[in-house]
Structure formats: C-alpha cells, structure tokens
Amino acid sequence: MFDAATTALLRAVLDEVCVNVTRHETGARTLVATKILECVTRGETSPDVLKQAGRETLSDAPAMWR
Incomplete structure (x- = not known):
C-alpha cells in the first residue's frame, strides 16, 4: 500500500484529470x-x-467514456 501522502497525491491527480468526468x-x-x-x-x-x-x-478512452 501507499503512504498517506502518496494516496493524497493520487486522489488529487485523479480528481484534477477527471474534473469533467462525472463520478458515475x-x-x-x-x-x-x-x-x-x-x-x-x-x-x-x-x-x-x-x-x-x-x-x-x-483522451485515448472510448468516446462514450468522455
């Protein structure tokens, strides 16, 4: 497992990259x-x-996922 700092970094990066992608x-x-x-x-x-x-x-994901 990752330490708390790495986990926070991963979550922040995912949220920033997926800002226009709903959680659904x-x-x-x-x-x-x-x-x-x-x-x-x-x-x-x-x-x-x-x-x-x-x-x-x-950007490489299928269009239905964007």
Whole structure:
C-alpha cells in the first residue's frame, strides 16, 4: 500500500484529470486511475507526469467514456 501522502497525491491527480468526468462514469475514471497507479508503481511521483499520463489515457478512452 501507499503512504498517506502518496494516496493524497493520487486522489488529487485523479480528481484534477477527471474534473469533467462525472463520478458515475466509472469506466473512464477506473482507466485513468489504473494508468496513474501503473506510473506510481514504477516509481514516478511527479504530479505533472502523473497528470500527463492520466490525460493521455483519458483522451485515448472510448468516446462514450468522455
């Protein structure tokens, strides 16, 4: 598991990337969260890099998820 600071960072990045995605659109949010988690497990903790990875994932998501 992640420490409290990392967990807070992940939540903040997810919320910022998905600002225009409702909480009911779980497919898109899950996809973005998964990509962000993949980055963190590889050791990436830069908020800018995590946001970019999330945004790229969201832009590649099926249109019905955006």
